[in-house]
Amino acid sequence: MRQLKGIPLNSGARITGKISKNPAKTRETKNCILAIVSIEKRLRGFKAVLCSSAIEEAKAIRLKIPIIHSVENIEALSEGDIVSLDMMTGDIIIVYEKNSIHNSVLASTDCNCRCIMCPQALAENLKENLKNNIEIIRMMDKRTPALGITGGEPLILGDGLIKILKECKRQLPETQIQILTNGILLKDNAYVRRIARLRLKKLVFCVPLYADTDTEHDFIMQRKGAFEDTIQGLYNLATNRQLVEIRIVVMSLNYKRLPKIAEFIFHNLPFAIHVAFMGMEVEGTARKNVERLWVSPKEYSPYLRETVFYLSQRDMNVSIYNEQLCLLPKDIWNFTCKSISEWKNIYLEECVDCREKNRCGGFFASSIEEHKRQIRPL
């Protein structure tokens, strides 16, 4: 998540609140964190105040309100964004951006798998603050188009996830909720039924499948039985009429069998509403294993192309995420999406003059070294 920093005063707690740029007191004020250039007068009712200018410690103490001052880039904050403040360090974490289509809730940092290309830094047995997450959802704008529920593995929360979903239904009835899960715990049909009974309007389960056979998939997930469990989970979702999206991360271990994976999906999981092929995000465990996992887009693009056309012929909805247009054959450009969250997204110097820059998704900042060698402006 995007982060700003400043100098904290008047508190040592963690504070979460919605950004307001209006110093006047309103009904909303008690949930808000004011973001202004400088503090002129007394400010009542706000949870905290952020300002870009510096402020004297003495003056700040008199104001008796948590303050973070000398914040750089405070313009990056928009009205309606939600931030989490660490008043010990002065970190301002933007947990929700009102104008973004890529918001997500980090439901859990723990996972029941250790995928070799996982970009998420996992913390074992760290119970993510369920209460905090629910509080954040409550502050989100009702018009939020989409919200991801991510981790780690969100399903590990069990009942906690049900609580989060109930809150989503209450606060964000029109929002598309995407649960990013490996699906293993969905083999418990009773649990799936509980989620189905919540009757969320637009709930999608985004489940990864890395291979068309169990040995390969289980190896990538670093968990024996993952393939069997995930397929069971997918079938339980289908039986309970839940929407399923299948995601495949393209790497050296599976790119040659992409067409066969597509065949497996069409013949065994035809109920999937969307299949997404994703470039690898070289972060976390993926960074550690990059030598083993990395394959250049130029090398895998013929397989990707064949696979995308295979699924499209069969009237399955297919997209390519996290890919750069200059490395893909032109006839599959219409399948690509600008999918990288704005805060992770960069373009190289070479991209400045490229005429397709607006259409292209750019790429992950983390993968910059690997990409530099191949990017060409179009």
Next chain:
Amino acid sequence: MKENSTVKEEKKLIIKFDVSLYNKVAVLKTCYVFQDRCYTKVETEKDSGTKVILTPKKESVNLQQIENQFWDELIDQQIRYENDNLFSDIRRLIIEQAFRPISFTDLKSKIKKHAI
């Protein structure tokens, strides 16, 4: 009669074969396939073993071709016969699961019991 042989006599094809290699079911099925082109007769004699007599229905039928096709078909039918024995349990499991489905865990135990 331990060896296979074919004899062409009076526009008929007489095929004798080793019964330990080819099961009766496979032989009959093979004869069935040729019933559009030939009249078939299967005989067993104590000393000369089992033989199939194929009499073409039309003048134009090529006996050599029939013979070659017959042996090919016989091998295929024998494989099918052996496959049937191999597959019958699993096939039954599949059809049962299709029309009277049980949970995955129950299916797993059921399969274990069949020692598949």
Next chain:
Amino acid sequence: MQSEKPYLIFPYRFMRFNDEVLLVNEAGEFIFPSKDDFARLLCYQMDTNSETFLNLKSKLFVTDSNPTLPIYLLATKYRTKKSFLNNFTALHIFIVTLRCNQKCRYCQASSEDETKTEFDMNLYTAKRCVDMVYKSPSPAIKIEFQGGEPLLNFETVKYIVRYAKKLNRVYQKNLEFVVCTNLLELNERILNYLEEHKIWVSTSLDGPRNLHDANRITRKGTGTYDIVRKNIQLAQDKLGIERISALMVTTRDNVHKLNSVVDEYVNQRFNSIFIRTIHPFGRAAKEKLGYDVETFIKNYKKTLDYIIRLNLDGMSFSEQYATIILKKILTPFATGFVDLQSPAGTGISCAVYGYNGDVFVSDEARMLSKIGDNRFLMGNVHKNSYQEIFNGKVIRETIENSCVETMPLCSECAFQTYCGADPVRNYSIQGDLMGHRPTSEFHQINYLIIHHLMELIKQNDPDIMNIFWSWITNRSIEEIKRSKTG
């Protein structure tokens, strides 16, 4: 898993296919191993790390892991292929009259003179038939009006539409109507009615004038092409092109000229053709309008090729029989085509209600009854209950003998999942419900067409495969390639 063997083989059927072997499993998935690979597979000598083994494993032909998941998947897919059984009888054909204004040379309906109104379905019978239709558990009902010529008894047609819609207000089924008509009687009043009630129209067109009029003639012996052409256009303009379709019959007259039949369909703004063989029943048998299997297949292949070339040139035009077979081979889904399924559609997917309330398993069954053989008469709506008709001896015996899984030659055929049975046809031509496969034209034609399509699939030409998929999914090739932005 048995420990002596390195892998477990799941049930499959096979046939030699040119230089390779074709394997098909219970889910209808197929693969073409080489002869050597097949031999290795059988002898348990295949390398489980090889690409070939992984491909077989992925398609559920083998496994070297726990077999529960593959069996679970195969079962689900088998159930999907048979899902047409779920809803029982969905297609209900009403013979509203035997009177006809035509006397086509190949007619198997044995048409009666236009004055013989005693052969009309009366309103009382119509009501009992619709009541019977609504006893079907199917959530989707299609009522198809046939005859003779149904427009000659339009009053009964209207009554049936009215009464079915009335019942449907309670039953809330997905209700559709089709009228199968030669269009000679079409007028403004009828067109308005068809439009108002959203009724689909199916007509007959055997080709350009000389071919159409060779067999499709009035009772006086004159041709019908001009009127038919004019009325097709009228119907298309009024109801929309998608609402009217045409069927053809392949006869000795047009079998060598099917390309010109296709051209005629294109000219008359149809976007598909169904190349059907003739049923050697009734008048067709008498007038010897047949041709042999070899002739039909040779010309079918030629015309299919012609249609593919039209598509390569940018036209959207499909062949419906090929589309059905392709859907069976290439997708995991069931098709609703009652004439080629196992168990056969006779009675369980489709039922025919004669003008006097007799219920038959198919139209051919009704034709047999007309010449004195009541073998396939299920009952009568005035005398028998739903149970007696749809769970009686006739339907049971017919269905028991129409499962290709247990029929000679079919039971081991690699094309089994893609094919089906026609017990009525077997009985009427060969004298027995099971039929005799080696001498069955029904078998030979289906086998050869499936074989031909399988060859094209194996060749995997990308342009031809795009065309096939455009037929199967009913989309344009542009949509498949997503060649337009947005």
